Amino acid sequence: MTTDDFSTARPTPRHELESSSAATVSAGPGPGPAPADLLHRLRARGAGDPVTHVERVPARAGVPAPWPPWAPAELRAAFARRGVVAPWQHQSQAATLAYEGEHVVVATGTASGKSLAYQLPALATVLADPRATVLYLAPTKALAADQLRAVAALELEGVRPACYDGDTPRAEREWIRRHSRFVLTNPDMLHHGILPGHAQWSGFLRRLAYVVIDECHTYRGVFGSHVAHVLRRLRRQCARFGATPVFVLASATSGDPATAAGRLTGLPVTAVTEDASPRGGVTFALWEPPLLPPDSGAVSPDPSSVPAQGSGEHDDLRQVRRSALRETADLLADTVAEGVRTLAFVRSRKGAEVVAASARRSLDDAVPGLGSRVAAYRGGYLREERRELERALLQGDLLGLASTNALELGVDLVGLDAVLICGYPGTRASLWQQAGRAGRSGQEALAVLVARDDPLDTYLVHHPEAIFGAPVEATVLDPANRYVLAPQLACAAVEAPLTPADLVLFGDGAKEAVDELVAAGALRQRPTGWYWRHRERPEVDLRGEGGAPVCVVESATGRLLGTVDGSSSHFLLHPGAVYLHQGVSYVVDDLDLADGCALVHVEEPDWSTHARDVTDLSVVSVRSYVDAGPVGMFLGEVDVTSQVVSYQRRRIATGEVIDTRPLDLPTRELRTVAVWFTLSPRSLTLAGVQPADVPGALHAAEHAAIGLLPLMATCDRWDIGGLSTAVHPDTEAPTVFVYDGHPGGAGFAERAYGTASAWLRATRDAIAECGCETGCPSCVQSPKCGNGNNPLSKPDAIRVLDVVLANLPE
Numbered sequence: 001m002t003t004d005d006f007s008t009a010r011p012t013p014r015h016e017l018e019s020s021s022a023a024t025v026s027a028g029p030g031p032g033p034a035p036a037d038l039l040h041r042l043r044a045r046g047a048g049d050p051v052t053h054v055e056r057v058p059a060r061a062g063v064p065a066p067w068p069p070w071a072p073a074e075l076r077a078a079f080a081r082r083g084v085v086a087p088w089q090h091q092s093q094a095a096t097l098a099y100e101g102e103h104v105v106v107a108t109g110t111a112s113g114k115s116l117a118y119q120l121p122a123l124a125t126v127l128a129d130p131r132a133t134v135l136y137l138a139p140t141k142a143l144a145a146d147q148l149r150a151v152a153a154l155e156l157e158g159v160r161p162a163c164y165d166g167d168t169p170r171a172e173r174e175w176i177r178r179h180s181r182f183v184l185t186n187p188d189m190l191h192h193g194i195l196p197g198h199a200q201w202s203g204f205l206r207r208l209a210y211v212v213i214d215e216c217h218t219y220r221g222v223f224g225s226h227v228a229h230v231l232r233r234l235r236r237q238c239a240r241f242g243a244t245p246v247f248v249l250a251s252a253t254s255g256d257p258a259t260a261a262g263r264l265t266g267l268p269v270t271a272v273t274e275d276a277s278p279r280g281g282v283t284f285a286l287w288e289p290p291l292l293p294p295d296s297g298a299v300s301p302d303p304s305s306v307p308a309q310g311s312g313e314h315d316d317l318r319q320v321r322r323s324a325l326r327e328t329a330d331l332l333a334d335t336v337a338e339g340v341r342t343l344a345f346v347r348s349r350k351g352a353e354v355v356a357a358s359a360r361r362s363l364d365d366a367v368p369g370l371g372s373r374v375a376a377y378r379g380g381y382l383r384e385e386r387r388e389l390e391r392a393l394l395q396g397d398l399l400g401l402a403s404t405n406a407l408e409l410g411v412d413l414v415g416l417d418a419v420l421i422c423g424y425p426g427t428r429a430s431l432w433q434q435a436g437r438a439g440r441s442g443q444e445a446l447a448v449l450v451a452r453d454d455p456l457d458t459y460l461v462h463h464p465e466a467i468f469g470a471p472v473e474a475t476v477l478d479p480a481n482r483y484v485l486a487p488q489l490a491c492a493a494v495e496a497p498l499t500p501a502d503l504v505l506f507g508d509g510a511k512e513a514v515d516e517l518v519a520a521g522a523l524r525q526r527p528t529g530w531y532w533r534h535r536e537r538p539e540v541d542l543r544g545e546g547g548a549p550v551c552v553v554e555s556a557t558g559r560l561l562g563t564v565d566g567s568s569s570h571f572l573l574h575p576g577a578v579y580l581h582q583g584v585s586y587v588v589d590d591l592d593l594a595d596g597c598a599l600v601h602v603e604e605p606d607w608s609t610h611a612r613d614v615t616d617l618s619v620v621s622v623r624s625y626v627d628a629g630p631v632g633m634f635l636g637e638v639d640v641t642s643q644v645v646s647y648q649r650r651r652i653a654t655g656e657v658i659d660t661r662p663l664d665l666p667t668r669e670l671r672t673v674a675v676w677f678t679l680s681p682r683s684l685t686l687a688g689v690q691p692a693d694v695p696g697a698l699h700a701a702e703h704a705a706i707g708l709l710p711l712m713a714t715c716d717r718w719d720i721g722g723l724s725t726a727v728h729p730d731t732e733a734p735t736v737f738v739y740d741g742h743p744g745g746a747g748f749a750e751r752a753y754g755t756a757s758a759w760l761r762a763t764r765d766a767i768a769e770c771g772c773e774t775g776c777p778s779c780v781q782s783p784k785c786g787n788g789n790n791p792l793s794k795p796d797a798i799r800v801l802d803v804v805l806a807n808l809p810e
Contacts, residue, residue, distance in 0.1 A: 038446055067087065099120075108277065110252065118210070135204075136184040266505065324450045328402075374400040375401055429475075494532045553598065635675050688796075700792045
């Protein structure tokens, strides 16, 4: 049995976006080379051409529209003072639909001016009705602060915009509740503060005219499912006060935004998707790092493939291509040396630190002191560190920045010339969001996607049509997830007793969830409804991060270095782990999970650490299945048990394994949703797969299938896990499982089941088209394999998938 547990390496959580702060970056020291010239210089600096494709995204002229007749002169004048002389066509269309009372989602490109589409109707209503209020929700504090500045800059009398979040001083909160008519917050504060205190907010909620949900494509998976019910709780409280607000949503370009917005809000939503804004041209290059010499003997140390943890990844992998991290660091150094303002997106905290440190060293070697113009930026930094980086950005002291997705949203990076994307960020929506950070003033820009040695990245750089010719993914969330629905119903019951009408509002599964809460003693049924029985409120984590953050503390001084989310702590902060912070290396002395604290000391070892885990899986139930003769395709619930059991120490210079050390960490249990397929042993024999090769064939197919699923769903491989076995006790057949890495499921396995033929066809093509002979990280080796990528059989994986595709209906 072979396993690939989702938890061995997960991406920097999206809640780290809250660590960023909106800023406007001034122009660089002078005009750099044109994007095409810059790309020519970059690709000419090494042996061979690493660029597999260059896409020219042409500049586009905007299509303006007249101000809607209902827009008051005062508001038009305020926008004109800010440089907006007329709206673009999509802004006017969306604003008019909202003003007329229709729920609307505007899903257009980065920097297309989506904010005007909701500001216009909301502010027009507030100016016309002296009692009307507006609630604005953003996924990050930074984005809410950015919007606060934008609304306040209009200087409209009586609007009194204000941010209400965890950083708001207690002394200001009462004033905001009583007097602000445009409150900006985030779903967490709505869940933890506003809805539980709805009696104090009654005046605001009674007059609520608009609810604005910005960057709504970020509400996906378990987080999105929780937010969907928080919004239903908001609608419920508004209805109790007699208000029926209009919902206006803004999203990056996404597949079927109306359906996704409807699932999020529980309301019928009209989509506006035709982008009429002007756009500067973008030269977009797909960059595949070069192959290393076959005798290099290096093991891949690429933390770009190690989101968040740097854990049980790359075990026994032979490096095939140059690390995407090293390639990105060199490109960042080269662009900064050219005087080009550059932002490098890196998927992991550790990776951002490594890229920044490597670029600094290269620049200092060339021009002493130039390395100071480069820094890392990520969540987990202390507030003071973030503020200092933001100051440097504002004053133009920095030319290059290596960042996690902490700068993907909510920061107006005017003046950037180039964006480097170290590894496919998981979705096309996120890819275009990151690429759109450059060229926001209408100038030409360069974007470069640097491929990791990974099946999906390799597939994409050799199939550019999957990026440039394919629609953006649909946002996946599952409000019916009972692990989300039951806790949210408990929260709703605390706010007011539940009624049968409320169960309709909360949708499928609500009655069953209420019955479970009654049976558990959490709710008591009375003739007037279901009542919460306890004095304390239920503890519900919207982000589904798997526990409270763990503090990282320097043993010698007691200084707090930062925090790590609970689900990552087993891998990043186990005793003996190497932990990076601001370019300084620490070694973990002790991890106290009960107190949420890890003690570390400064040390610069010549080795890195890589955690290993073991996983077991059992089938609980089958929701749906397809009987395709010798092949079966299933969707259902599974129980997954995993435990980090050891870690390897490896020489940084050579990748040589020094030793493997045991760990004693608690087991983690997960009930989730999985998709799996079975094959008859006879079908495998007829396909030429010998019984001894079945485990390696299934294992290789599982790895590639996990890597390619993000083509079909808004996830990446770190959201999902897998397991394969020649004979599973519950299926009694050769089986490959792929499961959601969140309690109750996040909708990803369901999406895989619904697109099984297309998903597995892409998987088969990615393996078959790889130029290696026996399998490599570009096709069937996995950076998070719990079995050290052994056994694997590339040719037999193709035969397995041929059997599945030959029998599975399209």
